[in-house]
Amino acid sequence: MSIVTRLDYASPLPGDDRVLLVMLPGAGIRAAEFAAQGMVEAAHAQNVPVDVAVVEPDLALYLEDGVTAALHEHVVEPARERSYRRIWLLGISLGGMGALLYASAHPTQVEGLVLLAPFLGTRGTMAALAKAGGLGPEIRSLATTAPEQRLLGWLSGHLAQEASAPALYLGYARQDRFAPGHRLLAQRLPPARTAVRDGGHDWPAWTALWRELLTRAPFRPRPSGDSDCYKS
Incomplete structure (x- = not known):
């Protein structure tokens, strides 16, 4: 397994307690x-030193269900060796799925996830979930693929437990083709963790949503147990 491309952008701010934000x-x-x-x-404009690593996994890693292992071996473990204590994942579309798959396997390794228009599963699965009432306990039986079962099963349990970490932030556009799934997730998140705007599945929407979510100070250190009250 290999990471095809990695671009690193260090924050200009000094400080030892740095955040590593991995963008997928x-x-x-x-x-x-x-x-x-x-x-x-925009990430560097925060009052916290946020170092950014843009990581582009080979598409085959998603198709072969290997993206989690690749991220752990090539990104997260090396970051821990470099003394990063705070690691966040930001994923756009399929990258959002990658971020969630990683969190489902290694939830204690990441402090938070920022999901911008994430791919949560097939349209058929999202329609079945909506008919069943959303991200409930029956979610595994409705998912149609193994990655969907792991991702959605972990997500449902994480929200039900009101776990404080990893924190979840969601941004999506109302006209996005994946919006039906996004709305199901938004129903379970606190308003402070969700941003929505008009637009499609494109950069103008994603950049605007990212800037809006940054106004919520996601990288501010939070007290233990602070979940902002996930909804049941």
């Missing part, structure tokens, strides 16, 4: 686009 692109998005679209600059 969706299919067809290149790593360099995050900086070109202002995503990295």
Whole structure:
């Protein structure tokens, strides 16, 4: 397994208690686009030193269900060896699925997830979940693939337990083709953890949503047990 591309952008702010923010692109998005679209600059504008690593896994890792192992071996474990204590994942579209799959396998390794228009599963699965009432305990039986079962099963349990870590932030556009699934997740998140706007599955929506979520100070250290009250 290999990571095809990794671009690192260190925060100009000094400090030892640094955040490593790993940005994961969706299919067809290149790593360099995050900086070109202002995503990295926005992260660096926070009053916390946020170092950014844009990591572009080979698409085959998603198809072969190997993205979690690749992220752990090539990104998270090396970051721990470099003394990063605070690691966040930001995923767009398929990258959001990658972030959730990683969290489902290694929930204690990441402090938070920022999901921008995440791919949560097939349209058929999302429709079945909506008919069943949302992200409830029966979610595993409705998921149609093994990755969906792990991702959605962990997500349902995480929200039900009101776990404080990893924190979840969601941003999506109302006209996004994956919006039906996004709305199911938004129903379970606190308003402070969700941003929604008009738009589609594209950079103008994602960059605006990212900037809006940053106004919620996601990287501010939180007291233990602070979940902002996930909804049941």
